[in-house]
Amino acid sequence: MARRPAATGIQHSRAGDDPTIARRHARLHPTLEGIYLVEDLGSRNGTFINGAPVQGWAALKPGDELQVGNRRLRLTIRP
Structure with a gap:
């Protein structure tokens, strides 16, 4: 039986670096189907x-731009 991948929190451990990112900002959840789901944590x-x-939850696809606070990230999946 395949195990479900664990969710990864997008957190900011040093609050002074970027005040636009909360300590618990969002959650990135990989699925067994290879899709990544993103949830804003309020x-x-x-x-x-x-x-x-x-x-709520939104799907993140390769090439999508994820913005957390003022930081922008692009999802790249390597084979």
């Missing part, structure tokens, strides 16, 4: 995929 500055706010 952050003040929000979580966005390609400029659209994340409400």
